[in-house]
Amino acid sequence: MKKKNLVLATFLLAGFVKLLADPLEGDVRLTYPLTVKKLENIYIDARLYEYDPWLADAPATLVDHVELEEIDLSRSADSIVDIHFFANRKSRMKYYVTASTYSKKGGTLYFYINGFQKIFERSDIDDIDVTMEPKLETKKPKGEPEKVGGNDDEDSGKKSDNITGIYRAVEIEWEGEDGSEFALQKSTDLKSWETIETLSGTGEKDSVFIRVYRSVQFWRLQPE
Secondary structure, three states: OHHHHHHHHHHHHHHHHHHHOOEEEEEEEEEEOOEOOOOOOEEEEEEEEEEOOOOOOOOOEEEEEEEEEEEOOOOOOOEEEEEEEEEEOOOOOEEEEEEEEEOOOOOEEEEEOOOOEEEOOOOOEEEEEEEOEEOOOEOOOOOOOEEEEEOOOOOOEEEEOOOOOOOEEEEEEEEOOOOOEEEEEEEOOOOOOEEEEEEEOOOOEEEEEEEEOOOOOEEEEEEO
16 A cells, blocks of 8 residues: 555655646737837847745846837837747746836837836736836827737747856936937946947937946936
């Protein structure tokens, strides 16, 4: 009897471990509100993280990363982008997604997910709808939402399987008149200045994320 119970327990344990190792597949539908500003060739950075809810101070781990480039949003309706994530479930781990949209890679932030967006709470296969939070002025759409891209479309994006680096960054926020241009410059001694990027004002607050290093860096915006 003990031998049978041991065999049964081993079988159940193996099944339990297999369940925890099942692959995760998630579809995240991002809806972008129509903006006054025409948005073309934008860059979308979407990420899937896992974290241990029992360890409050432990950092989350990036488990899937999707990048989409040269995406044109609709000029007359809300836009839809479908993101497909893959991962393997680990024991007791929880999962959440982030998505940020920029004028270009390393450029001005246009949209982001507002809040903590969980996924795979009840199932290994999940699909969620997320309305992106705009940092630009929006307007009323004229038609039904239009799908404009996603990593389920051939050649529309690329998947990155490996983390190649984690860096510190600062967000520089400014406000300029619509159409005005500024040179974003950096210096290590406040004497010699190097132009990093040319930024365009929108009449509202804008921001850009900049990678920073251990050396002292000073930043300024110069009207052009």
